[in-house]
Amino acid sequence: MSPKLKILPLNDWIDTNGLPLIISGPCSAESEYQLLKTARQLAETNKLHVFRAGIWKPRSRPNDFEGVGEQGLIWLKKVKEETGLLTTVEVADAKHVELALKHDVDILWIGARTVVNPFSVQAIAETLAGVDIPVMIKNPVNPDIKLWLGAIERMNAIGINKLIAIHRGFHYFEKSPFRNAPMWEIPIELKRIAPRLPIIVDPSHICGKQNLIESISQKALDLEMDGLMIESHFDPDNALTDAAQQITPKYLQKMLERLVIRHKRGDLDFQHKLEELRTEVDKLDGELMQILSKRMELIDEIGEYKRENDITILQMKRWAGIIADRMSIGTHMGLDKVFLKKLLTLIHKESIQRQEDIFRKK
Ligand code: PEP
Ligand code: MN
Numbered sequence: 001m002s003p004k005l006k007i008l009p010l011n012d013w014i015d016t017n018g019l020p021l022i023i024s025g026p027c028s029a030e031s032e033y034q035l036l037k038t039a040r041q042l043a044e045t046n047k048l049h050v051f052r053a054g055i056w057k058p059r060s061r062p063n064d065f066e067g068v069g070e071q072g073l074i075w076l077k078k079v080k081e082e083t084g085l086l087t088t089v090e091v092a093d094a095k096h097v098e099l100a101l102k103h104d105v106d107i108l109w110i111g112a113r114t115v116v117n118p119f120s121v122q123a124i125a126e127t128l129a130g131v132d133i134p135v136m137i138k139n140p141v142n143p144d145i146k147l148w149l150g151a152i153e154r155m156n157a158i159g160i161n162k163l164i165a166i167h168r169g170f171h172y173f174e175k176s177p178f179r180n181a182p183m184w185e186i187p188i189e190l191k192r193i194a195p196r197l198p199i200i201v202d203p204s205h206i207c208g209k210q211n212l213i214e215s216i217s218q219k220a221l222d223l224e225m226d227g228l229m230i231e232s233h234f235d236p237d238n239a240l241t242d243a244a245q246q247i248t249p250k251y252l253q254k255m256l257e258r259l260v261i262r263h264k265r266g267d268l269d270f271q272h273k274l275e276e277l278r279t280e281v282d283k284l285d286g287e288l289m290q291i292l293s294k295r296m297e298l299i300d301e302i303g304e305y306k307r308e309n310d311i312t313i314l315q316m317k318r319w320a321g322i323i324a325d326r327m328s329i330g331t332h333m334g335l336d337k338v339f340l341k342k343l344l345t346l347i348h349k350e351s352i353q354r355q356e357d358i359f360r361k362k
């Protein structure tokens with residue numbers, strides 16, 4: 001994969017004063033009041049370059065809130081006139097593109113669900129032929145760098161050279177603290193193969209909840225990403241979409257003030273390898289949790305069975321057998337004896353506790 005991309009440097013078309021590009025605004029435009037109130041509060045922070053809002057929302061089920069449509073673009077224009085902020089919306093088809101252009105939206109973005117479909121990306125690209133507008137391209141929902149790069153190449157091929165890739169995480173195995181696993185090695189690989197392409201990070205969709213956003217934002221800056229797109233709302237609790245992950249403009253301001261911007265140029269190959277290994281560790285930890293939780297479910301089942309049959313919880317002979325057996329397996333696999341003993345004792349203690357709870361409940 002060696003794409004021949006013609007990319008204009010970010011600072012040639014947007015002035016961030018050498019700082020990371022900051023984009024914020026609500027997941028969805030809900031009303032003129034909500035949009036303007038959020039935008040005013042964001043503008044007051046003096047930290048923002050671009051205001052975002054979803055006008056057409058890709059939702060899993062048909063009766064969920066699907067966005068306000070074209071009227072949102074009229075409100076967005078008011079935001080621009082009042083605050084001076086650039087504006088950006090998600091477009092998923094040719095009609096969206098035409099309407100966004102008609103209402104002077106400054107930057108378009110293509111969402112994760114659209115990037116998975118090359119037909120859709122191509123249709124958007126064809127509508128943009130001859131138009132000079134920046135386009136941001138989110139990674140596809142699934143961890144496929146070719147699809148992501150392919151969408152960027154399609155845009156570039158019709159002449160869009162103001163391009164930004166947005167890393168918003170990937171759908172992964174079930175149990176993870178993240179809504180979308182970051183898999184940092186993928187954006188790092190994109191950076192390696194397309195070094196001139198700016199990449200910003202969307203911690204909101206990676207995290208899915210407020211409390212992880214700061215650490216993911218710091219991580220993005222530590223990996224020399226070019227900016228952040230973070231969802232914000234003047235009243236996150238009552239947001240119509242993605243309520244758990246939106247933050248207030250004030251919170252955003254405080255958080256941005258705490259973030260450390262490092263200027264050191266890192267070694268991409270080193271970072272890539274490190275992130276690959278860390279992703280593997282994350283995956284194994286997830287599996288470890290699943291195995292432990294499955295083991296405890298079985299322990300509960302045994303507890304019920306013992307109770308029904310009037311058998312005591314602790315059976316010393318069985319436990320001594322378990323210890324000897326697991327110690328032998330574990331030490332053969334290279335695990336430390338003392339560590340193993342501690343781990344097995346801890347698991348056993350928890351198992352006894354759970355069965356005692358079952359006996360007590362009845
Ligand atoms: C969004 O930014 O509101 C959105 C829908 O994100 P994604 O396409 O990353 O799911
Ligand atoms: Mn959202």
